[in-house]
Amino acid sequence: MLHNLSNHRGFTLIEIMTALAVLAIAFVVLLGLRNRDIAISAKAARIIDATLLARQKMTEIALLKDKNTGERSGNFGDTYPDYRWEMDMNETPYERVQEVIVKILWKSEGDTESVEFTRYFFVKK
Numbered sequence: 596m597l598h599n600l601s602n603h604r605g606f607t608l609i610e611i612m613t614a615l616a617v618l619a620i621a622f623v624v625l626l627g628l629r630n631r632d633i634a635i636s637a638k639a640a641r642i643i644d645a646t647l648l649a650r651q652k653m654t655e656i657a658l659l660k661d662k663n664t665g666e667r668s669g670n671f672g673d674t675y676p677d678y679r680w681e682m683d684m685n686e687t688p689y690e691r692v693q694e695v696i697v698k699i700l701w702k703s704e705g706d707t708e709s710v711e712f713t714r715y716f717f718v719k720k
Contacts, residue, residue, distance in 0.1 A: 638703070641701060641703065641708070642710060644675065644678070645678060645699040645701065645709070645710045646699075646710055648671060648675060648678055648680065648699050649680075649697050649698075649699045649710060649712045650712075652680055652682065652697050652699075653695070653697055653712065653714055656682070656684075656695055656697070656714075656716070657716065662684060662693055662695075662716065662718050663684065664684045664685055664686055664693070665683075665684060666681070666682065666683050666684075667681070667682045667683075667684075668680060668681045668682065677701050677702065678699055678700070678701050679699075679700050679701070680697060680698065680699050680700070681697075681698045681700065682695065682696065682697050682698075683695070683696045687715070691717055691718055691719075692715050692716070692717060692718070693715065693716050693717075693718050694713060694714075694715055695713070695714050695715070695716060696711060696712070696713050697711070697712050697713075697714075698710070698711045698712075699711075
């Protein structure tokens with residue numbers, strides 16, 4: 596009993612190669628999206644850390660008894676070695692109100708990124 600090979604249903608080599616090419620392109624796109632998501636997640640973590648450090652610095656300023664105007668800067672030591680802070684205390688038109696600007700800076704891919712917060716304090720004169 597001889598079977599005719601042309602009557603068999605199946606995939607040709609061209610169809611298989613096309614399917615593999617489509618899968619390969621899809622995997623490359625998915626890997627690119629995954630890498631982008633990892634980069635975005637890392638940036639979000641940096642911003643969250645900087646925001647928490649700025650809140651910490653604002654709390655420290657609120658607890659200071661001597662709120663002299665001027666600029667100050669520093670770092671967070673070994674705990675957060677990649678971050679540094681800059682602070683500017685300014686007088687306002689209101690006698691008992693002082694503006695405090697805290698900026699948290701860090702290096703990211705060769706650029707300096709930052710978050711900046713402004714808060715107003717009532718000072719005792």
